[in-house]
Amino acid sequence: xxxxxxxxxxxxxxxxxxxxxxxxxxxxxxxxxxxxxxxxxxxxxxxxxxxxxxxxxxxxxxxxxxxxxxxxxxxxxxxxxxxxxxxxxxxxxxxxxxxxxxxxxxxxxxxxxxxxxxxxxxxxxxxxxxxxxxxxxxxxxxxxxxxxxxxxxxxxxxxxxxxxxxxxxxxxxxxxxxxxxxxxxxxxxxxxxxxxxxxxxxxxxxxxxxxxxxxxxxxxxxxxxxxxxxxxxxxxxxxxxxxxxxxxxxxxxxxxxxxxxxxxxxx
Numbered sequence: 001x002x003x004x005x006x007x008x009x010x011x012x013x014x015x016x017x018x019x020x021x022x023x024x025x026x027x028x029x030x031x032x033x034x035x036x037x038x039x040x041x042x043x044x045x046x047x048x049x050x051x052x053x054x055x056x057x058x059x060x061x062x063x064x065x066x067x068x069x070x071x072x073x074x075x076x077x078x079x080x081x082x083x084x085x086x087x088x089x090x091x092x093x094x095x096x097x098x099x100x101x102x103x104x105x106x107x108x109x110x111x112x113x114x115x116x117x118x119x120x121x122x123x124x125x126x127x128x129x130x131x132x133x134x135x136x137x138x139x140x141x142x143x144x145x146x147x148x149x150x151x152x153x154x155x156x157x158x159x160x161x162x163x164x165x166x167x168x169x170x171x172x173x174x175x176x177x178x179x180x181x182x183x184x185x186x187x188x189x190x191x192x193x194x195x196x197x198x199x200x201x202x203x204x205x206x207x208x209x210x211x212x213x214x215x216x217x218x219x220x221x222x223x224x225x226x227x228x229x230x231x232x233x234x235x236x237x238x239x240x241x242x243x244x245x246x247x248x249x250x251x252x253x254x255x256x257x258x259x260x261x262x263x264x265x266x267x
Contacts, residue, residue, distance in 0.1 A: 030235040031076075034100060040073040043085035043099035047178065049202030050259040052082075052104045064123075065103040065226075067255040072103075072242055088156030091115045094229050101239065105198065105224040107158035117230045119243055121223035122252060124266040125196040127159060129213040130203050131185060138191050141215045145170045152181035152193040159194040162220050182207075196222070197264050223266060 034040055044052035044065065051063040061082060073080040083099045090102055094116055108118050129151075131138040137149060144151060149170040153159040154177060163172055173190055175181045181193040186209055195203070203210040226243075228236060246252040247267065256262045 030100060030232045031238060034076060034078055034235075038078045039081045040069070040076055040078050040101070041081045041083055041099040042069040042073075043083045043090065043093050043102035043104070044069075045086050045104045046082075046084050048104050048198065049205075050198040050261055053202075062259070064255045064259045064261055065105060067258065068246070068252070069101075069103045071246070071251060071255075072101075072239070075242060086156065087154070087158075090156075090227070094227065097229070100228065100235070102227045106227050107222040108225055109158050109161070109222075111161070112227070115230075116227040117232070117236060118225040118227050119236075119239055121225045121266045122243060122247070123224040123256075123261065123264045124221055125198070125224065125264050126215060126218060127162065127194055127196065127220050127222075128200045128215070129192040129194055130182075130200060130210050131192045131213055132188075132209050133211045134209075135188075135191055135211075138213060141213055141219075144192055144213070149192075150184075150190040152184045152190040154178040154181050154193075158222055159196075163194055166220070198261060201260060 044061070046052060046054035046061065048063065048065075052061065052065045053063050054061050066082075069082070070080050083093070085093045085099070085102060085104070087106075090106065091112065093099060094102060102116075105123055106112065106116075106118070108121065112118075129138075129141070129144060137143060143149070145167050147169050150173055151163060151167060151170045152173045152175055153163050155174050157178075160174055173181075173184065175184060178199070181190070182203075184190040185193050192213065200212055204212060226239065228239070243252075253262060253265055256265045
């Protein structure tokens with residue numbers, strides 16, 4: 001009995017080591033796992049115009065982060081597998097290991113930093129508003145935060161907490177999806193919805209009813225980065241070096257110009 005008692009701490013330590021080892025190996029061996037599988041799994045939001053957009057007619061993906069992800073996979077010597085995600089499900093998707101990295105211009109916020117590990121930023125965007133061409137209440141930015149004005153944002157986006165803090169008089173409506181906020185404005189139930197530079201380009205390029213309202217000066221700039229699970233040090237450092245090289249040799253700017261995003265490239 002005494003011998004068993006003396007061995008108990010050793011047995012407990014061994015059990016902890018046994019159960020902890022797979023978690024440590026999982027983080028340390030991600031690069032090896034990617035190489036063994038021949039696949040880099042990349043989370044994207046397939047409705048992000050200019051970033052990671054899936055054409056509804058052709059099913060083809062395009063955008064700066066589609067190009068960036070393919071460049072990263074090419075350097076790793078593997079193929080790219082794109083995994084549909086969204087800002088609302090991003091953290092769950094990373095924590096559930098549905099992808100190795102999320103590459104869709106993810107705004108760096110404190111709430112996300114509590115769960116994700118971000119690379120250095122590569123884009124940065126201010127906040128913009130979209131209204132209808134026929135809305136008589138919204139002429140410029142100063143008309144937004146007034147009594148009787150309804151402002152729509154998409155749940156899970158960075159615009160939700162920012163506008164909750166910023167708005168003093170207007171009503172904030174949090175919609176389940178980005179499309180829902182568009183319909184809210186187009187139908188007249190909301191006056192504006194808040195978005196960023198890339199998505200505003202989509203609205204202007206594809207919606208004849210949409211009108212852009214820009215802030216007269218910097219309103220709330222957010223830096224965008226790629227995200228992954230905490231603890232993957234070898235993989236994280238590899239991606240950091242890859243991004244630094246892309247900035248240095250011009251590949252990042254080339255991809256940005258291809259998708260008309262050069263004004264928001266973060267140097």
